[in-house]
Amino acid sequence: MGGREATMVLMDENGKRCDGRTVDEPRRIMIKAGGLKNADGSSYIEFGDNKILVGVFGPRDVHPKHMSDTDTGILRVRYHMEPFSVGERKNPAPSRREIEISKVIKEALEPAVMLEKFPRTAVDVFIEVLQADGGTRCAALTAASVALADAGIPMRDMVAAIAAGKVADTVILDVNNEEDQAGQADMPIGYMPNLEKITLLQLDGVLTPEEYKKCIQVGVDGCKLVYELQKKALNDKYFGNKGD
């Protein structure tokens, strides 16, 4: 990312990307609400070749007790990648990257979750990445939001997420693994569509001010598409007789 030499053609002369998509075309996204019997809420997402399962537990007692807050509930998030989720086996020990992604997902969800309604308790979000192909933090954040709603946790809004980026000097939507490795920029965005607020914004790479604005616009538009699929997942479970 950001200066690494591209060894593959990321965009052909017709503006088609390495996986055949157009510049503003997301990968195939499938979201399912529910599925885990022992969790209070759960979801499963396929975001291109990413496959991620999320379980939500709580609000429940906090252990150890001194970690609880008398004024509000707390949110705890664990993002975990299975060793088999990537081509080269990942060490099962928690990596710095997993700790960072757990933190950014927690902070991206906090503005949406009404934790103040549940003082002294914790809501735990467990994210299991079964297969990774670039953009797992956005896919995981999207799925975590659905799992929280599935658990009946009161929320101000959903958080939908997708990455914008830059390859071959062109702003694109939904960066895949090849584009992440060999492209020029990757900008994950988490967005609350009704409140019109961004809760996650990261940037790996270099953009001009114009490209930066365009990435935000393309990313926010992408989040609105993702939000429709989050609503569909919840509607299918609760109103479509397709749920568990």
Ligand code: UDP
């Ligand atoms: N990845 C990998 N091995 C690792 C960590 C990541 O192959 O130990 C791949 C995986 O496909 C991931 C991608 O690199 O989705 C990009 O990782 P990044 O840290 O940018 O986070 P993400 O884009 O998944 O949010």
